[in-house]
Amino acid sequence: MAVREQTCSIARSLEVLGERWTFLVLREAVSGTTRFADFRATLGVASDVLSDRLATLVDAGVLEKRPYREPGSRARDGYHLTDAGRELAVVLGALQQWGDAHRPYAPGPTVLRRSADGRPLHVAFVDDEGTEVPLEEVRFVRTATYPR
Amino acid sequence: MAVREQTCSIARSLEVLGERWTFLVLREAVSGTTRFADFRATLGVASDVLSDRLATLVDAGVLEKRPYREPGSRARDGYHLTDAGRELAVVLGALQQWGDAHRPYAPGPTVLRRSADGRPLHVAFVDDEGTEVPLEEVRFVRTATYPR
DNA sequence: CTCCTGAGTTGGTTTCACCAACCTAGCGTC
DNA sequence: GACGCTAGGTTGGTGAAACCAACTCAGGAG
Numbered sequence: 001m002a003v004r005e006q007t008c009s010i011a012r013s014l015e016v017l018g019e020r021w022t023f024l025v026l027r028e029a030v031s032g033t034t035r036f037a038d039f040r041a042t043l044g045v046a047s048d049v050l051s052d053r054l055a056t057l058v059d060a061g062v063l064e065k066r067p068y069r070e071p072g073s074r075a076r077d078g079y080h081l082t083d084a085g086r087e088l089a090v091v092l093g094a095l096q097q098w099g100d101a102h103r104p105y106a107p108g109p110t111v112l113r114r115s116a117d118g119r120p121l122h123v124a125f126v127d128d129e130g131t132e133v134p135l136e137e138v139r140f141v142r143t144a145t146y147p148r
Numbered sequence: 149m150a151v152r153e154q155t156c157s158i159a160r161s162l163e164v165l166g167e168r169w170t171f172l173v174l175r176e177a178v179s180g181t182t183r184f185a186d187f188r189a190t191l192g193v194a195s196d197v198l199s200d201r202l203a204t205l206v207d208a209g210v211l212e213k214r215p216y217r218e219p220g221s222r223a224r225d226g227y228h229l230t231d232a233g234r235e236l237a238v239v240l241g242a243l244q245q246w247g248d249a250h251r252p253y254a255p256g257p258t259v260l261r262r263s264a265d266g267r268p269l270h271v272a273f274v275d276d277e278g279t280e281v282p283l284e285e286v287r288f289v290r291t292a293t294y295p296r
Numbered sequence: 297c298t299c300c301t302g303a304g305t306t307g308g309t310t311t312c313a314c315c316a317a318c319c320t321a322g323c324g325t326c
Numbered sequence: 327g328a329c330g331c332t333a334g335g336t337t338g339g340t341g342a343a344a345c346c347a348a349c350t351c352a353g354g355a356g
Contacts, residue, residue, distance in 0.1 A: 009247030027158050074353045084250045094239040099157030102232040115285045126272045130280035137263045222322040
């Protein structure tokens with residue numbers, strides 16, 4: 001990846017999120033995981049890589065370290081989502097719904113998203129009044145200078 | 149990344165999309181790029197890597213090769229989005245909006261999404277009636293066995 | 297003071313991205 | 327019909343990054 005500062009906001013997002021394991025770490029974080037050992041156990045990621053990814057995410061303000069103390073144990077740091085991190089739920093939701101639709105898995109969709117009242121949700125483009133806009137009506141428009 | 153089949157749909161998406169450059173290739177594809185040389189020129193990616201990524205995306209049914217013929221030139225293959233590929237616009241939109249919000253770039257947001265009528269759009273969770281649902285009301289629920 | 301456990305760090309191996317150079321149709325040109 | 331040009335790759339070598347196993351380090355438990 002080029003080192004120069006990226007004008008494209010997708011590229012800038014990927015500077016933080018684009019490394020191997022990062023989205024999976026965030027998936028775990030969104031579903032409540034906060035401890036190093038729990039990330040490691042559920043993901044099966046090598047500890048040096050996990051250590052690096054957590055540090056990158058903390059640097060970027062996606063996660064924050066927060067000390068906790070298990071009774072009868074010394075103080076340790078847990079990793080908690082910041083507001084910026086919580087907003088990544090939209091990206092994760094979009095990835096999940098695409099995977100459910102286009103990377104089929106014999107046992108069927110394994111994870112669903114539901115609101116607090118239990119109704120099914122999906123991720124979509126929405127106009128400024130909060131109403132879904134179908135994909136065919138969406139255009140990507142470039143408004144400024146573009147990389148390279 | 150583990151080789152075994154992933155039960156998580158996010159992980160399954162990332163098997164196809166999670167390599168370096170893939171999202172940037174798709175960003176270009178969504179904005180109309182179809183030719184090898186054009187991907188190369190706008191992204192600055194090495195040709196062997198580009199070749200590999202395009203092949204992966206074709207294999208996964210995200211892109212399809214379609215022959216074209218420039219007048220006075222031989223037939224070549226262009227790379228065009230399939231329906232599955234077009235649906236990735238939601239993921240790209242979500243990444244872009246997060247980058248605009250949380251990875252600031254001095255000149256300000258560089259790319260906006262607008263519908264055909266020019267109104268601004270964003271990406272969000274939506275209920276089954278097509279109405280936006282605020283993030284705080286969204287829960288990720290696991291409905292089946294989970295990796296590891 | 298020894299053992300255990302969580303949270304990493306360190307060292308060696310394999311994979312992958314990067315770069316430059318090369319290949320290969322087919323077309324236009326002479 | 328040989329010659330060069332161009333798009334779309336492939337090949338070979340190098341350095342970084344992921345992977346794995348082993349080790350460290352701090353504090354509490356016994």
